[in-house]
Amino acid sequence: MATLYPNEPDLELVISESAIRQRIQQLAEKISADYGNSSLVLLGVLNGAFIFMADLVRELAIPAEIDFIRLASYGDSTYSSGTITITKDIEVAIAGKDVLIIEDIIDTGRTIAWLIAHLQKRQPQSVQICTLIDKKERRQEPVSAKYCGFNGDRGFLVGYGLDYAGNHRQHKGIFTLRA
Numbered sequence: 370m371a372t373l374y375p376n377e378p379d380l381e382l383v384i385s386e387s388a389i390r391q392r393i394q395q396l397a398e399k400i401s402a403d404y405g406n407s408s409l410v411l412l413g414v415l416n417g418a419f420i421f422m423a424d425l426v427r428e429l430a431i432p433a434e435i436d437f438i439r440l441a442s443y444g445d446s447t448y449s450s451g452t453i454t455i456t457k458d459i460e461v462a463i464a465g466k467d468v469l470i471i472e473d474i475i476d477t478g479r480t481i482a483w484l485i486a487h488l489q490k491r492q493p494q495s496v497q498i499c500t501l502i503d504k505k506e507r508r509q510e511p512v513s514a515k516y517c518g519f520n521g522d523r524g525f526l527v528g529y530g531l532d533y534a535g536n537h538r539q540h541k542g543i544f545t546l547r548a
């Protein structure tokens with residue numbers, strides 16, 4: 370397949386910009402219907418979720434507070450170690466509110482399992498997950514996303530916020546890195 374980025378022949382398109390846009394509209398409709406009467410807090414996980422979050426919130430038909438958390442997980446660039454530290458914590462009060470975590474991708478589930486436990490200490494009314502991509506093959510923790518954009522079974526993905534060693538986040542579509 371021809372690459373969209375002539376200077377980056379290693380990128381093979383997996384999910385197009387228009388497919389992402391369509392799917393986000395569908396997710397936003399469901400979320401708007403499900404959370405219409407609640408105090409919704411959308412919590413984006415930095416850095417990966419920044420583009421997904423920005424596009425999703427603009428399709429919502431309901432009020433929502435927006436905040437971000439940033440986590441560091443030590444491991445190599447393609448596998449999460451499970452040793453997680455917070456480098457920027459949530460700032461909005463979430464006690465009694467409905468929290469929807471906005472994540473770019475769930476792989477082993479370690480990051481999100483750790484985050485859910487961290488948030489539960491603040492006694493939110495509910496905590497659910499909305500992930501752009503759900504990769505289930507390497508799951509280590511029993512977490513499941515209430516909202517999922519796409520299933521990821523095509524190796525390591527980059528673009529639309531997703532990175533490999535800090536690169537490729539800016540691409541409009543989602544790509545796999547050719548070996």
Ligand code: IMP
Nearest residue numbers: 449475476477478479480525526531532
């Ligand atoms: P987990 O803790 O294994 O579920 O890893 C989740 C985090 O690892 C995500 O938030 C991403 O930052 C990163 N990650 C896992 N798989 C990929 C991928 O295919 N592309 C880019 N980042 C990934």
Ligand code: MG
Nearest residue numbers: 415416417473
């Ligand atoms: Mg991430």
